Amino acid sequence: MFRFKNYLKRAAALLGAAALLVSSPIQTFAALSSTGSVVSSVDTSSTTWPSAPDVSAGSCILIDADTGSILYEKNAYEKCYPASTTKILTGLLTIENCSMSDIVTFSKEAVESVNITEDANLGTKEGEQYTVEQALYGMLLYSANEIAYGLAEHVAGDLESFVDMMNAKASEVGALNTHFANASGLFDQNHYTTAYDMAMIARACYNNATFVSIDSTYTTYTIPATNKTDTARTFKHRHKMLYGREYYYEYCKGGKTGFTDESQYTLVTFAEKDGMRLICVTFQEPDDASRFVDTKALFEWGFENFTKTTTSSSNISSLLTNDTIYTSDVFTSRALNYNLTASFITIPNSGSSSDVTVAIDDNYDLTNDNGDLTVHLKYLFGENVVGTTTLTISSNDSTNTSLLPYLEESDSSSNYTAKKCLRINLWILLGVIAFAIILAFVIKNYNSNSRRRRRHASKRKLRF
Known part of the structure; x- marks a missing residue:
């Protein structure tokens, strides 16, 4: 009986641990498949997506800058030539690696990298010097190609x-099919990207306060006389949706234009309204006007039809698993920590967070340099991505050099399947435990009553 009581105590302790696992996002690896299948059993058959306006762009995308939600896309994963929209990445890398007061001295190669009569430039001379800040304004607002080379x-x-x-930076921020060959965007067959990739790059730029401060400038900017030029250079932003321009849109916060014969007209634009920040990328536009008209139409549609909402840790946990617990060596032999970063999703106004499911992002990382595992997850509303997050699991066990053995590689690609785990229905487990407790109570009462009857019988024998 003593051993049985110990068993019950141990079972209760295991049940408590199991409950923690049920509420913990650690289970993601056991719950998600290599194909990125949906985890939760939400019925998404009734989810509808708002109808978007027609656009002239051959390739374009509209995303929420904060959640990563893809509100609209048209051929967004097809290879395109970005032209001068490339310069937003050149600007971001410059800001991340330089002081604004640094002095840039332009080389002969930089000065001669452009056709003075055809390519956008500020006529910079060999040996001429600008501050990094002045150079960034010249590149991001006026699109000067020689400045991109010099930076x-x-x-x-x-x-x-x-x-x-x-x-390397493009890949880091989530680009899937991008290869740059120069810093300005001048045509090169090996210089290409996609609308989706450029949106990921723009998202990183939009989250940099210095970049936004420069790129949102709608007034004129002046580079004063330099060591090589006696006259000042005054110019303004080429983006025509900023204040005072032909296609003014009050919520536009900046962006970057581009054009080459091969790329046609390209445009990256940032906009913000009522706490929602959107990014629109349009590639392969047939003319200058179409890119601004299309961008404004997509912004208005996005702001009108979508809402950004929060996701609590309990919401995330319930999405990752419903009524199952998993037991395996990964949970029992390692002291694990986890970090799940997520706070917002963007869904149609007519939708609900209860319609959202979770899947592994096709472009996710699985690393074990320090014994850590990192997976990118995506939140889905029907088939639409409405948010993204990163799940990292690390081990406190200093002897553990890798958690990778707990996942089995399914093929030579970057797809992984979870290590097989014992799966137990939580309610069945609770029923078994409850039955065992009741049985123990019945047995205990029966034994106690039996002892009382024996003692009473023994006293009667002594009395007679």
Whole structure:
């Protein structure tokens, strides 16, 4: 009986641990498949997505800058030439690696990298000097190509090294099919991206306060006389949706234009209204006007039809698992910590957070350099991505050099399947425990009554 009581105590302790696992996002690896299948059993058959306006762009996308929600996309994963929209990444890398007061001295290679009569430029001379801040204004507002080349050399020492930085940064922020060959966006067959990738790059730029401060400038900017030029250079932003321009849109916060014969007209634009920040990328536009008209139409549609809402940790947990618990070596032999970063999703006004499901992002990382596992997750409303998050699991066990053995690689690609775990229905487990407790109570009462009857019988024998 003593051993049975100990068993019950141990079972109760295990049940408590199991309950913690049920509420913990650690289960993601056991609950998600390598194909990115939906975890929760939400019925999404009734979810509807607002109808978007028709656009002229051959490729475009509209996303929420905060949640990563893709509100609209048209051929957004097809390879395109970005033209001068490239310069937003050149600007971001410069801001991240330089002081605004640094002096940039322009080389002969930088000055001769442009066709003075055809390419956008400020007529910078060999040996001429600007501050980094002045150069950024010249590049982001006026789109001066020689300044992009000069900044690349200033940041990395040479253009080739800077291009390597560009490609690494693009991949870091989520680009899937991008390869840059220069810092300005001048046409090169090996210089390409997609609307989706450019939106991911723009999202990183939009989250940098210095970048936004420069890129949102709607007034004129002046670079004063320099060591090589006696006259000042005054110019303004080429983006025509800023204040005082032909296609003015009051919620526009900046962006970048682009054009080459091969790329056609391109545009990246940032907008903000009532706490919602959107990014629109339009590629392969047939003319200058269409890119601004399309962008404004998509912004108005996005702001009118979507709402940003919060997701609590309990919401996230319930999405990751409903009524199952998992037991395996990964939970029993390692002291694990987890970190799940998520706070917002963007859904149609007619929808509800209860309609949202979770899946592994097709472009997710699985790393084990320090024994850590990192997975990118996406929140889905029907088939639409309405938010993203990152789940990281790490082990406190100093002897553990890798948690990778707990996942089995399914093929030579970057897809992984979860290690098989024993799956137990929580309610069945609770029923078994309750039955065992009741049985123990009955047995205890029966034994106690039996002892009392024996003692009473023994006293009667003594009395007679």
